[in-house]
Amino acid sequence: IEEFCRADSTLGTAVMVGSFGTDLIHMFGTEEQKKEYLTKVIRGEWISSGAFTEPAHGSDITILDTTARQDGEHYVINGTKTLISNAPIADFTVVLCQAAPGEKYKQTLFIVKKGTKGFEASKIEGKMGIRASPIGEYSFSNVRVPPENLVGVEGMGFYHTLEFLDLGRVAVTIQAVGMAQGALDRAVKYAKEREQFGRRLVDFQVIRHKIADMAIQVEAARLLAYKAAWYVDQGRIIPELTSIAKTFATGIAIRVIDEALQIFGGYGYIADYDLERFYRDVRITPLYEGTSEIQKNVIAKSFLR
Ligand SMILES: Cc1cc2nc3c(=O)[nH]c(=O)nc-3n(C[C@H](O)[C@H](O)[C@H](O)COP(=O)(O)OP(=O)(O)OC[C@H]3O[C@@H](n4cnc5c(N)ncnc54)[C@H](O)[C@@H]3O)c2cc1C
CATH class of the missing domain: 1.20.140.10 (Butyryl-CoA Dehydrogenase, subunit A, domain 3)
Structure with a gap:
């Protein structure tokens, strides 16, 4: 990263950010998740993102408006994430969701793939710099994700x-x-x-x-x-x-x-x-x-x- 950013601050950043969010899978994911997602990112076939920030929660993500509610075996995600690096181009995101409404720190991480029903990305224009890595907004409208997309321990996403x-x-x-x-x-x-x-x-x-x-x-x-x-x-x-x-x-x-x-x-x-x-x-x-x-x-x- 140091040498890339020394050679070119813009491209160096794009290289660094291209795999953003994947460390969560590396650190806490299952072997199946590592095989499915990390392999493609390492090969340069997929771009990732990590979605934590929301319109009303930036520095303080102890409580979130994006929720994940269990429905049978699946989880249903609703909410908005903003200022997300790679959102307009990412093949998947690791998103932090509120697991228990109103309860601080009670959050869970999920992988959501591009193309999942109800999951939309849009680009935010007018960024000051690092213009080779776009940012955008994600909207989740009744997005159903299977239990195998849960990253780490349920309810421990904040930590x-x-x-x-x-x-x-x-x-x-x-x-x-x-x-x-x-x-x-x-x-x-x-x-x-x-x-x-x-x-x-x-x-x-x-x-x-x-x-x-x-x-x-x-x-x-x-x-x-x-x-x-x-x-x-x-x-x-x-x-x-x-x-x-x-x-x-x-x-x-x-x-x-x-x-x-x-x-x-x-x-x-x-x-x-x-x-x-x-x-x-x-x-x-x-x-x-x-x-x-x-x-x-x-x-x-x-x-x-
Ligand atoms: C180009 C770009 C890429 C980004 N990529 C991602 C991404 O990939 N994923 C993602 O989830 N987010 C991303 N972000 C969001 C980024 O992490 C947030 O902008 C950042 O955490 C600050 O949140 P905020 O903008 O809501 O500012 P706020 O939290 O509203 O803060 C505003 C000001 O108040 C100060 N402040 C807030 N709380 C305190 C406090 N307790 N004590 C003292 N000062 C305080 C802040 O330091 C800041 O100066 C990106 C942002 C940008 C601009």
């Missing part, structure tokens, strides 16, 4: 989703580091080539120090990102560490890309140069998979225990 998001936050942290490094690379190259007042930009100490400051920040963000990823590799997710890494790296990435754009002068503002796109793309990173404010709530809760 499964929290674990999934802890993992996803590491990915967003790495995405931000890649984008920041990509902007730094471009700024260094440009500053070596561009001349003003008879000197290259890199010969002005102000520019050299800007580049040094950017390099310091990117390296610090990368180390935090790798530390969080290392714990994931050890099978130990530490939520507050993941939140620290995401908040730090996404903030750094925005600042570094802003500074890189400044080094490009007016050309940084023109779409012919990548910086204009990096600047818009990076803005998503402190927003999705938990905003920076929510990450700080996680960090504070852990330290004030």
Whole structure:
């Protein structure tokens, strides 16, 4: 993800998001679900999505309006999910539903396939950046799903989703580091080539120090990102560490890309140069998979225990 986003913030993100939601199946799904869904996503034949956000529930998904009611052996889903990555193009989604109306945290995850009766997707236009990965809305109108589509433990979907998001936050942290490094690379190259007042930009100490400051920040963000990823590799997710890494790296990435754009002068503002796109793309990173404010709530809760 880091190298993809370094090479291209937009395509790198599309590659990263193409399999969004599948970690839920990997972590909590049955062997049959893994075989049916993960194999196709890994082969690049199917695109997935993960649907948690609703019009009235964004940061707070402890209670949802989308419901799953049992009807015989099947479940019947009703509701709306919004701001969902890949919704207009995904072959299936993993959707979080309220299992017991009005009861906090009592939720269940289901896989719903494209083409299922009553399940519709529409595209949301006018997105600021990351325009190679579309977002959209899902509507569920009496969508019947069989019991074999239930992911994980019935009624535990909220907790499964929290674990999934802890993992996803590491990915967003790495995405931000890649984008920041990509902007730094471009700024260094440009500053070596561009001349003003008879000197290259890199010969002005102000520019050299800007580049040094950017390099310091990117390296610090990368180390935090790798530390969080290392714990994931050890099978130990530490939520507050993941939140620290995401908040730090996404903030750094925005600042570094802003500074890189400044080094490009007016050309940084023109779409012919990548910086204009990096600047818009990076803005998503402190927003999705938990905003920076929510990450700080996680960090504070852990330290004030
Ligand atoms: C491009 C894009 C792709 C997305 N992809 C997906 C996806 O694939 N699946 C999915 O389910 N969702 C997705 N989302 C939704 C995203 O996760 C939410 O936008 C995000 O969780 C914030 O929810 P909200 O927009 O409703 O903001 P709100 O929750 O309404 O928050 C508004 C503001 O209030 C702050 N705030 C809220 N609560 C608190 C609090 N307790 N303390 C302090 N501050 C608080 C927030 O930090 C924010 O600044 C996507 C969004 C975008 C823009």
